[in-house]
Amino acid sequence: MKRAIFKSHGDPAKMIEILEEKDPVPGPGEVRVRNLVMTINPADLLAIQGQYGAQPMTLPATPGVGAYGVVDALGHGVSQLKVGDAVLPVGSGLWADAVILKERMAPKAPAGCDPEQAALMRANPATAYLMLTDMVKLEAGDWIVQNAANSNVGRMVIRFAHELGLKTVNIVRRGDVAKALRSDGADIVIIDEGQDMAAAISSATSAMPKLALDAVGGSATEALGAAVMDRGTVVVYGLLSGETNQLNPRDLVFRDVKLRGFWLFDWYRTANRQKMHDLHSFLEAKLAKGILQTDIEARYPLDHVREAVAHAARDGRNGKILLKGNNDA
Numbered sequence: 065m066k067r068a069i070f071k072s073h074g075d076p077a078k079m080i081e082i083l084e085e086k087d088p089v090p091g092p093g094e095v096r097v098r099n100l101v102m103t104i105n106p107a108d109l110l111a112i113q114g115q116y117g118a119q120p121m122t123l124p125a126t127p128g129v130g131a132y133g134v135v136d137a138l139g140h141g142v143s144q145l146k147v148g149d150a151v152l153p154v155g156s157g158l159w160a161d162a163v164i165l166k167e168r169m170a171p172k173a174p175a176g177c178d179p180e181q182a183a184l185m186r187a188n189p190a191t192a193y194l195m196l197t198d199m200v201k202l203e204a205g206d207w208i209v210q211n212a213a214n215s216n217v218g219r220m221v222i223r224f225a226h227e228l229g230l231k232t233v234n235i236v237r238r239g240d241v242a243k244a245l246r247s248d249g250a251d252i253v254i255i256d257e258g259q260d261m262a263a264a265i266s267s268a269t270s271a272m273p274k275l276a277l278d279a280v281g282g283s284a285t286e287a288l289g290a291a292v293m294d295r296g297t298v299v300v301y302g303l304l305s306g307e308t309n310q311l312n313p314r315d316l317v318f319r320d321v322k323l324r325g326f327w328l329f330d331w332y333r334t335a336n337r338q339k340m341h342d343l344h345s346f347l348e349a350k351l352a353k354g355i356l357q358t359d360i361e362a363r364y365p366l367d368h369v370r371e372a373v374a375h376a377a378r379d380g381r382n383g384k385i386l387l388k389g390n391n392d393a
């Protein structure tokens with residue numbers, strides 16, 4: 065079997081390599097899962113760069129936190145899973161043809177689901193939904209604003225916001241994505257051409273947004289801080305520009321604008337079982353209805369992880385990049 069590893073931090077496309085090794089054998093209470101699909105997200109690239117919030121304790125390490133696979137071997141004492149069960153592995157180090165997981169870290173995939181869409185279900189849709197429901201009390205008719213709105217998270221925000229009756233202003237950096245965002249339910253799409261963004265948002269909406277979602281950082285944060293209503297909240301959840309978030313002190317002091325962060329990893333660390341169960345049931349229902357449908361730009365065999373990672377790091381993509389295990393039947 066093959067496994068992707070990085071031995072030191074740096075440019076993901078240069079650091080990632082493939083290791084060939086024997087199939088691992090599950091111990092007591094463990095299962096072996098053959099991964100069919102593995103996701104590549106900005107967080108994986110940040111982890112290889114050494115910039116993510118939860119770094120591997122030792123190197124070399126294997127990236128990857130989203131996958132869909134099939135159980136093909138059981139350790140002693142496994143009671144709930146059987147060979148052939150499709151699962152959505154939980155944990156890190158998933159960019160491998162086969163992984164060993166504790167049984168509880170291999171929840172069954174929803175019956176009849178599309179493997180690629182299911183592999184993508186847990187990270188970005190969860191982030192989008194929780195940012196809309198857990199950070200600020202929003203009511204139908206309220207406005208929200210977000211940048212990087214054509215990202216996978218951004219498109220999920222638009223769809224969930226539309227379902228919740230919220231109105232969205234969506235900032236993007238290229239016009240060719242506007243049509244897709246409108247078909248997701250976007251109310252306003254603004255192309256960032258260096259204009260006064262707070263003024264552009266204000267002239268496009270009937271009320272100032274209560275919540276702003278920022279994946280970009282730098283001066284983009286400041287524009288959102290100026291656009292939200294008095295006592296409004298800017299939630300930072302991404303580091304796409306790599307720049308330190310800016311905020312105008314006049315917005316902080318005279319308008320009491322709040323700046324907060326959101327990290328799904330931390331949500332999982334602190335949520336109780338019931339909350340997680342509710343979130344997963346919600347996502348599975350949305351997956352079944354096709355609401356989480358994500359565009360895929362390209363699929364690469366795991367052997368070609370270097371090209372896959374370089375592609376995932378490119379601007380102007382029209383969908384996610386996936387890795388495929390060498391396990392397809």
Ligand SMILES: NC(=O)c1ccc[n+]([C@@H]2O[C@H](COP(=O)([O-])OP(=O)(O)OC[C@H]3O[C@@H](n4cnc5c(N)ncnc54)[C@H](OP(=O)(O)O)[C@@H]3O)[C@@H](O)[C@H]2O)c1
Nearest residue numbers: 106191214215216217301302303304305326327328379380
């Ligand atoms: N905090 C959390 O728990 C959490 C969870 C999931 C994701 N995230 C974050 O959410 C963000 C989006 O992730 P994703 O998987 O949805 O992304 P994605 O689908 O891979 O898309 C990346 C998006 O980022 C845009 N982008 C890249 N660099 C940019 C820049 N400097 N300025 C403006 N836009 C830029 C791209 O725009 P173009 O199409 O124009 O290139 C594209 O829309 C990432 O920052 C990710 O780390 C955070």
